[in-house]
Amino acid sequence: MNKKLGLLFIFCASVFAACQNETESSTVNSVLSEESSSVAAEFEESVAKTIIFSSGVTDGITRGDKYNYFALEGTAEGFDQVTTLIEGTAVDYRETNNVWEFDYPYQGPGIETEITFTTDASVSYGDTGINLDDLAPESYVTITFMPNENPTITPPAFTVNEGEAQNFLSDDSGINELVTVTEIREIDGLEDLNPLGEKLLEVEIQYVNNGTVDTYIAPNYFLALDGEGKSLPLRYTHFWLHTVAPGESFTEKAYFDLTSEGPYAIQFFDGAWIDSEEEGGTVNDL
Structure with a gap:
């Protein structure tokens, strides 16, 4: 009987020691992990930024x-x-x-x-x-x-119907651009674009280079404005960049988050196309 009690005691002691070692090991690992995180944080803070x-x-x-x-x-x-x-x-x-x-x-x-x-x-x-x-x-x-929640709004330089062309000219630089916003419409948010809300503004753009020099066009060359003239956020998750040689053209889409109501205006440099029935000029000298 005493022999059995002795063996039981030895077994319990072994289990206790194993548990104690495991606890100590877990504590040591936790401390090391915290120290490692602390060192990494200190390293990040100590890194000299180049900008x-x-x-x-x-x-x-x-x-x-x-x-x-x-x-x-x-x-x-x-x-x-x-x-x-x-x-x-x-x-x-x-x-x-x-x-x-x-x-x-x-x-x-x-x-x-x-x-x-x-x-x-x-x-x-x-x-x-x-x-x-x-x-x-x-x-x-x-x-x-x-952002400035109440910015001063500069009125668009030009207003044209959706589908009408806008010509940008600069004789000194050889620029002659024909830009048409062929469609402005609200669509359901596209999951791939990670929209802020449930709706997006989809803007189809046709661009023609009638000049004598290459041009470089990307979606952030365009601004979308709400009914109060405030800018809508561009979805940079849909980004394209075109180098357009003289005589070449392309059609692309840009997407903006709908954070407010229309009618919506699309600006390109200092020209603008508005989704309305107003008439305006069609030529803008850069």
């Missing part, structure tokens, strides 16, 4: 001015250009000058938006599906754009 904003950004925030533009200045020492990313898409870029400075005046969307600036040379204007985790931590900085 430093000198104006226009405070505590990681840039704000829309009275026209809902934001303007910032920065330095990117030793790098040829700074590329701008929204929704994983390279939507624009700025070349740096001899003292590595760059500036960025831009009309922001009418919603709070995260905007990333990067010097990573693997990123090219027009790229989509960019994952920030694939970029070197020191190569980019993300800031938040806070």
Whole structure:
């Protein structure tokens, strides 16, 4: 009997020791994990960013001015250009000058938006599906754009019916562009575009280069305005970039989030096409 009790005691002691070792091991692993996370966080904070904003950004925030533009200045020492990313898409870029400075005046969307600036040379204007985790931590900085909720609205330069053409001319530069917004319509939100709401504004655009030089066109060359003249957010998840040689043309679609009601206007540079029955001019000198 005593022998059995002795064996039972040894077994219980073994189980207790194993449990204690497992608990200690779990505690050690937890501590190591926390220390590792802490070290990683400290490393992230200590990484010297290659982009430093000198104006226009405070505590990681840039704000829309009275026209809902934001303007910032920065330095990117030793790098040829700074590329701008929204929704994983390279939507624009700025070349740096001899003292590595760059500036960025831009009309922001009418919603709070995260905007990333990067010097990573693997990123090219027009790229989509960019994952920030694939970029070197020191190569980019993300800031938040806070829109002006009540911007000063500049009236469109021209108003034409849907389907009518608008001609942009510049004799000095050889530019002669014929742009037609062939259709403006509300559609159900497309899941692939990750819309903010249930509806999108789909805008079909036909572009013809009648000039003597190449032109470069992307959807963010266009603005969609609501019935009050405020800009609608562009869906950068549907991004195209065309180099258009003289005599060439294309037809594409741009998508905007419907955050307010129409009638909707589509602006291209300083011209505009409005979904209405008003008549207006058809030629705009750049």
